[in-house]
Amino acid sequence: MTITEIYQQFINDIYQTTGYEYVAVFMGIASVWYSRKENILVYPTGLINTIIYVYLSFKGGLLGEASVNIYYTIMSFYGWILWSKKDQQKQHILKITAATKNEWLQHIAFFTAFYVAIYFALTYLKRDFAPGAIPWADAFASATAFTGMWLMTKKKVESWYWWIATNFASIPLYFVKHYVFTSVYYVVLLIMAFAGLSEWLKRKKTTQ
Numbered sequence: 001m002t003i004t005e006i007y008q009q010f011i012n013d014i015y016q017t018t019g020y021e022y023v024a025v026f027m028g029i030a031s032v033w034y035s036r037k038e039n040i041l042v043y044p045t046g047l048i049n050t051i052i053y054v055y056l057s058f059k060g061g062l063l064g065e066a067s068v069n070i071y072y073t074i075m076s077f078y079g080w081i082l083w084s085k086k087d088q089q090k091q092h093i094l095k096i097t098a099a100t101k102n103e104w105l106q107h108i109a110f111f112t113a114f115y116v117a118i119y120f121a122l123t124y125l126k127r128d129f130a131p132g133a134i135p136w137a138d139a140f141a142s143a144t145a146f147t148g149m150w151l152m153t154k155k156k157v158e159s160w161y162w163w164i165a166t167n168f169a170s171i172p173l174y175f176v177k178h179y180v181f182t183s184v185y186y187v188v189l190l191i192m193a194f195a196g197l198s199e200w201l202k203r204k205k206t207t208q
Contacts, residue, residue, distance in 0.1 A: 016178070024052035027046070027052075028045075029189070040084060043079055047076050050072040050076065063129065072145070075149045079153035083153075096157060097155065098157045099151075114142065116139075134173065141173055145166040160196050160197035171186045
């Protein structure tokens with residue numbers, strides 16, 4: 001595509017953006033901001049975002065994106081419970097930590113398993129049920145997101161590395177699927193993910 005064609009698609013798709021998508025985007029940005037601050041509000045704001053995107057994804061026939069947001073929704077409830085737990089001194093039990101080498105291997109295995117499963121599932125479903133799927137790209141964006149969300153519930157610094165990968169992949173992915181406002185949203189999330197990584201690295205030092 002030429003620059004002119006990209007610009008024209010951007011303008012056309014912005015006009016097609018629904019109110020639901022605007023709400024989902026703003027709630028998603030709020031959720032990432034609260035995540036960076038290690039604030040429990042990451043989960044209620046995130047749930048609004050993911051529930052709306054489940055609806056939008058099914059409506060648009062984007063099964064890969066729908067599966068990611070269903071997973072986000074389930075893990076948000078799980079993370080909310082973990083982040084809320086306190087000890088007898090009323091201090092939060094879960095602290096920001098870094099992964100060990102063995103945990104890194106687990107993370108990579110987790111990502112690989114989801115990538116393979118999602119890739120083959122979308123390849124199979126693409127013909128009849130998900131014509132808008134791009135199996136290799138959708139699988140990468142989804143598997144990195146699954147991994148990042150799993151690690152965020154455990155307050156692992158490495159969650160931000162996976163979020164950065166997800167955001168990089170999602171920017172062009174949503175653009176070509178005509179969710180331009182969501183594509184811009186992922187640009188914002190990418191910048192915020194780098195800021196979140198820096199913030200959590202600082203916070204980790206205070207818990208050691």
